[in-house]
């Protein structure tokens with residue numbers, strides 16, 4: 001026996017643990033956030049974790065991927081504009097670092113004043129995660 005096509009319209013009933021709203025969702029309503037696979041409560045918008053990312057903390061399962069099929073693709077023109085904005089910001093505010101991130105784009109500008117140069121990083125479709133100091137110390141122990 002084999003499955004020809006999964007029924008993605010199958011409804012699953014869930015009760016929000018924040019507001020108590022009982023609602024039905026399908027596989028199409030499910031997405032990932034920093035903590036795991038979630039569904040958003042249609043009443044209070046609380047993100048309900050259906051499946052937490054694997055522990056221990058490991059790449060790439062524990063990371064959020066900025067570049068999945070639901071990501072906004074940032075075009076080259078916009079990236080160019082952000083790089084210029086970063087350089088301008090550093091020079092005008094005497095700051096050594098500037099960064100921005102949205103959609104599938106990450107841009108970081110570092111002013112290396114000792115070298116009289118700018119180090120510019122552009123990343124697309126990248127992975128990111130934030131962990132507590134406690135988790136970080138456990139990770140390297």
Ligand SMILES: [Zn+2]
Pocket residue numbers: 016017018019020021041042043044045046
């Ligand atoms: Zn709710």
